[in-house]
Amino acid sequence: MKIAVAGIGGTILLAGTLFVGAVISDKILGDAKGEIQEEAVQTQATAATQKIVYAPPSIEEVPDGPMKEDILYGYELVNNTHVAAEEYVGNQLSCTSCHAGAGYDEQASSLVGVMANYPQYIGRSGDIVTIEERINGCMVRSMNGKKFEANSDELEAMVAYFAYISEGVPIGAEREWAGTSNMKNVPVPDVANGEALYGQSCISCHAADGSGTGANTGPALWGENSFNDGAGMIRMSKMAGYIQNNMPIGASGTLTDQEASDLAAYILSQDRPEWANHDKDWPKGGRPNDIMDKEKREQVKNGTIDWEQVLSTN
Numbered sequence: 001m002k003i004a005v006a007g008i009g010g011t012i013l014l015a016g017t018l019f020v021g022a023v024i025s026d027k028i029l030g031d032a033k034g035e036i037q038e039e040a041v042q043t044q045a046t047a048a049t050q051k052i053v054y055a056p057p058s059i060e061e062v063p064d065g066p067m068k069e070d071i072l073y074g075y076e077l078v079n080n081t082h083v084a085a086e087e088y089v090g091n092q093l094s095c096t097s098c099h100a101g102a103g104y105d106e107q108a109s110s111l112v113g114v115m116a117n118y119p120q121y122i123g124r125s126g127d128i129v130t131i132e133e134r135i136n137g138c139m140v141r142s143m144n145g146k147k148f149e150a151n152s153d154e155l156e157a158m159v160a161y162f163a164y165i166s167e168g169v170p171i172g173a174e175r176e177w178a179g180t181s182n183m184k185n186v187p188v189p190d191v192a193n194g195e196a197l198y199g200q201s202c203i204s205c206h207a208a209d210g211s212g213t214g215a216n217t218g219p220a221l222w223g224e225n226s227f228n229d230g231a232g233m234i235r236m237s238k239m240a241g242y243i244q245n246n247m248p249i250g251a252s253g254t255l256t257d258q259e260a261s262d263l264a265a266y267i268l269s270q271d272r273p274e275w276a277n278h279d280k281d282w283p284k285g286g287r288p289n290d291i292m293d294k295e296k297r298e299q300v301k302n303g304t305i306d307w308e309q310v311l312s313t314n
Contacts, residue, residue, distance in 0.1 A: 072162025075130035097219035126283035194266030222270035230275025269300035
């Protein structure tokens, strides 16, 4: 199991290394291989701009072979994380809580083709991050738990699953279905109106106290069983964008920017687990102002928050 999955990651990294090495070598050789260099650059540019049709392989039709067991286990880990990886998860959420259908849902932060994005530079980490590191980042933040051990069955199975649902999506390709849950210009919120909206439309799935009704039916939005305040969803721009693009179920896209902002502010002003390493995030600067940490939650409660300043970098 481990050898097969490690092979996927190793192949991808090796292929990337060889490709970069080839381009550098051609450049050094100069005019003697000018045509090859130009072709390599054109190939890279084509991959970066190529538009791919959303057509992931079915989880019901995983082909027999050495990878099948890992892929199916990876699917289970993504779809029911808090159960399948209980010892690593510190709340009652699963990957599906945000990435509907274990990442298959095209409209809800889809993970199809995610392997095409990694390795990538992430400002919050201040470094280039591999897919394994990104998974573990979610485990300690969104899942408020702990990292998978390197080469563990769980980590390798998740990578195998992501590789499977990324088939046909070349590295650098444009995934039009990805990266839509972000509101660029978040209006100054009315928290009281957000509370009223929550009571009207959200409690049937997420409960009046935000504790939720199930990881994949109505995940906890605050409290001890929700994500901690180091998760990406703790930002106003991310939460407002996600709400507008995905909620309410069956009527997504019907909320105005203002309504989505009001709801995001209400949800993110509630108590939740605290991330212990805020001081280590954004080591190279650029920390966003709209991270709703404990200090800002307290400011909302005592009426001293400066929303204009919080939203100034969005």
